[in-house]
Every structure is written in structure tokens, then in C-alpha cells.
Amino acid sequence: MKLSELVNKIENISIYNDGEFDNLDYSSSKTKSRILTFINDEKYIHTLSESVTCIICDAKIAKILPDKYGICLSDNPRLSFYLIHNCLCRDLNLYNKEEFETIIGDNCIIRDRKGISRKNVIIGNNVTIEENVIIRENVKILDDAVIRSGVILGGEGFQFNKEGRTFFIEHCGGVEIGRNVEVQYNTCIDKAMFPWDNTIIGEETKIDNLVHVGHGAKVGKRCLIAANALIGGSSIIGNDCWIGVSVTISNGLIVGNNASIKIGAVVTTNIADGSAVSGNFAIEHSKFIKFIKSIR
Structure with missing residues (x-):
């Protein structure tokens, strides 16, 4: 999924640098999938795992992050992270979650x-x-x-x-x-x-x-x-x-x-x-x- 697909679904966010991700998770998590995470403070930049491809942050942090990351701008990154998570959970097609009979x-x-x-x-x-x-x-x-x-x-x-x-x-x-x-x-x-x-x-x-x-x-x-x-x-x-x-x-x-x-x-x-x-x-x-x- 691209960050740009979220702009019309979540309030008060904008795209600084578009990128793709598979799942949401916290900054230090190490998985095989591509992670969208959030950072509230630049001191947490060093915690970013290699799995992170996209980050929600404010404009100040966005300017010091490497160009390799997709970046979504928000004045409250934590709030936006959980709003995106809730949106994806309610529409499991976005999370590619399959359904089957018990x-x-x-x-x-x-x-x-x-x-x-x-x-x-x-x-x-x-x-x-x-x-x-x-x-x-x-x-x-x-x-x-x-x-x-x-x-x-x-x-x-x-x-x-x-x-x-x-x-x-x-x-x-x-x-x-x-x-x-x-x-x-x-x-x-x-x-x-x-x-x-x-x-x-x-x-x-x-x-x-x-x-x-x-x-x-x-x-x-x-x-x-x-x-x-x-x-x-x-x-x-x-x-x-x-x-x-x-x-x-x-x-x-x-x-x-x-x-x-x-x-x-x-x-x-x-x-x-x-x-x-x-x-x-x-x-x-x-x-x-x-x-x-x-x-x-």
C-alpha cells in the first residue's frame, strides 16, 4: 500500500515523500514485511529497524530523515498512526486479510x-x-x-x-x-x-x-x-x-x-x-x- 492512498481516509495528514508499506508496527520491530511506523521525537530515529520503510512524523523530523523513507506529515504522529491502524482494521481488504468458513x-x-x-x-x-x-x-x-x-x-x-x-x-x-x-x-x-x-x-x-x-x-x-x-x-x-x-x-x-x-x-x-x-x-x-x- 502507498502512503498517498491514506490521505483521503485520515484527517490532518499530508505526504512529504510517498512510499509503500505492508503493515503498521512500532519503530524497533523486525519483520519480513515493510513497516509504517511513527516518531514523535528525533531521539528515536536510531531505533528504526531495517523493516521500516515509511514514517509518520512532523515537518522538523522529516527534514533530517534519509530520503529512502516514505514520510507522512502529521502534527500528532502517534494519533495519526492509530487512526490509520483503526481505518485498516475496519476495512480488512486494505490489510489483505482473507476470510474463510470456520x-x-x-x-x-x-x-x-x-x-x-x-x-x-x-x-x-x-x-x-x-x-x-x-x-x-x-x-x-x-x-x-x-x-x-x-x-x-x-x-x-x-x-x-x-x-x-x-x-x-x-x-x-x-x-x-x-x-x-x-x-x-x-x-x-x-x-x-x-x-x-x-x-x-x-x-x-x-x-x-x-x-x-x-x-x-x-x-x-x-x-x-x-x-x-x-x-x-x-x-x-x-x-x-x-x-x-x-x-x-x-x-x-x-x-x-x-x-x-x-x-x-x-x-x-x-x-x-x-x-x-x-x-x-x-x-x-x-x-x-x-x-x-x-x-x-
Whole structure:
């Protein structure tokens, strides 16, 4: 798609240098597709990945960018970025998103199909789906998964633009549930924001009741996630992790393989492979226990 195709669709933008892009994403993202992103400050120019071909920015920044970029001018680049995103999400032909009839594999046990979207859902073989489950479009469930009553897969993520004016940022990505995953009662797993992205639950991971997995999060293989845990959007959880009861993991963090996050911990920084953390805010578990003993 060319930047010039957007001028009549989005308010208060103009073309400084036309260019072509495939998807929207943030400046540091590295993908095989061509990215349209935004920059609010020239200090972020160094964050631009090789995938970026087009940029939304103001006139001052446009003058110092290399000629190789397509440039769209805006007094509020962040606002324009999300307006363009919403426009493309509402017209999936612009995003080249194909539709298909929902596919259900062999030997599935589905107690109630009313909550399953009739299009853009793929359900593998030997999948169990209990009553009152809601499965939105763009969800893929692989073989031998179990989805318990009250689960919502592919719900809207929680993200709003607050600069210029407040509005909901559309989500047109998906959810992928791996082989032999179990998702227990009343858990919500939101879909990713961008159409090329999925919220992913890795194979053999087991998720307890009332867990929330935010948009675009990636949960690895064989993880155990206990009740009331919250995994923030775009977080990456490694393989073989334990996430305890009522743990909160902030958005955009990386939790390494074999990490153990103890009951009620509030995680605000990345966690290394094999680490055990506790507390609010979470620190190394042994240090936390030593501190608690010292004040009792």
C-alpha cells in the first residue's frame, strides 16, 4: 500500500515523500514485511529497524530523515498512526486479510457451538470445548486442547489512544492455542492488535481459572499458570515457567525459561532464566524471604 492512498481516509495528514508499506508496527520491530511506523521525537530515529520503510512524523523530523523513507506529515504522529491502524482494521481488504468458513477437526467434543464464530476459526482434532465458551474470529486451537466453561478466546485488548483525544485502538490480530493446552474456567485471552500478530499459548501449557492474558502476549511451552494471574500485553513468557496464584506481570516484559514467580508477586522487570522471584515489586525469592524474616 502507498502512503498517498491514506490521505483521503485520515484527517490532518499530508505526504512529504510517498512510499509503500505492508503493515503498521512500532519503530524497533523486525519483520519480513515493510513497516509504517511513527516518531514523535528525533531521539528515536536510531531505533528504526531495517523493516521500516515509511514514517509518520512532523515537518522538523522529516527534514533530517534519509530520503529512502516514505514520510507522512502529521502534527500528532502517534494519533495519526492509530487512526490509520483503526481505518485498516475496519476495512480488512486494505490489510489483505482473507476470510474463510470456520473449520472444526475430527473427534471434537463441543458442548455448545453458539459462541464460536462462523468464520476465521480453526479447531484441530480431539479438542474439547465446554458450555458457554466464546471464540471470536482469528482464533486457532490445535489438537487435543481443552477449553473449559466460560472461557473467552480472541476478545478485544485494552488499549486506548490518549493523545489528542481518547479512543479505542482496534484489534485485528489473533489467538493461537497450542497442542494439548488446557484453559480452565472463566479465563480471558485477548487477541493481538496487529493483523500479522497472535497472542500465543504454547503447547502443553495449563492455565487455571480467572486468568487474563493480554493482547500479543507469548506464553511458552509446558507453563503452569495458577488462578487469578494477569499477564500484561506483549509480554513474553519462556518455557516451563511457574506463575503462581494472583501474580501480576506488567506489559512488555520478558520472563526467561524455567522461571518461578511466587504467589502474589508483582513483576515489573525482566526475569532471567531459572530465576525465582517474590514480592511487590518482585525480587529474587531468597532475598525476599531473608527480608521478611528480618522484619518479623
